[in-house]
Amino acid sequence: METPVELIVGLGNPGPNYDRTRHNAGADLVLELAKSCSGTLKHESKFFGDTAKITIDNRDVRLLIPTTFMNRSGQSVAALARFYQVPVEAILVVHDELDISPGAARFKKGGGHGGHNGLRDIVQSLANNKNFARLRIGIGHPGDARQVADYVLKKASPSDQQLISNSIDDALRTLPLAIAGQWERAMTELHTVQQ
Secondary structure (H helix, E strand, O other): OOOOOOOOEEOOOOOHHHOHHHOOOOOHHHHHHHOOOOOOEEEEEHHOOOEEEEEEEEEEEEEEEEOOHHHHHHHHHHHHHHHHHHHHHHEEEEEEOOOOOOOEEEEEEOOOOOOOHHHHHHHHHHOOOOOEEEEEEEEOOOOOOHHHHHHHOEEEHHHHHHHHHHHHHHHHHHHHHHHHHHHHHHHHHHHOOOO
16 A cells, blocks of 8 residues: 555645636645535644645545745645654645646656746755655646746636636545555546546
8 A cells, every 4th residue: 555645735826816827726626625525724824824634534634725925835835744744755736737738637656846836845845855746737838938937827718727627526536545545546547537
C-alpha cells in the first residue's frame, strides 16, 4: 500500500478578483470537496490559509487553501505540514495545468514544478522535497508563452469553464482511492473516465 493522503492543498490566489479564474482551479476543487463532505473552511492565520478537517472512508484528511498569493503558497503548506507532522509523501497538491486540455485532470506522484510558481514555492518551502503528489486540473494553453501570465489570471470561457468543472467532478469521484494510497487505481480510473 502506498502512502495515504493526509493533507489536500488547493492552489489559487486570494480575493474576489481571482474567484473562478483558471489559476484557481485547485482552490475550486478543494472548495467543492469541503462542501461535498460538509466541511467548513475557516481562516487560520498561523497556517496562512483556510483549513478544514474532513473524513473520507473513515480517514481524516486536512484541507488547505493558502490565502497567500500563488508564488508564496509554500509558506502556508510548510506551516501546516510542520504543525501536524504531515510527511511530504502524504501531501496532495491540486493545481491548474497549462499542458493539459480543459476537461482532463491527471494524478501525478512527485516531479518538478514545471514552471508553476505555486509548486516552485512549495518545493522550496519543503526543503526542496518534491515527493508530494499532485492532481493537475487541465486549463489549456493560450498558444504563446508571452500570454500565459494574463491567461491564467482570467476566467475561462463558459464552455471551457464547464469542461474544467466536469474534470473537477471526475477527480472528486476518484479522490477516495488516492486518499487511501491506491495511486495506480486512482490514476487508471481518472484517466479512463476521461477517454
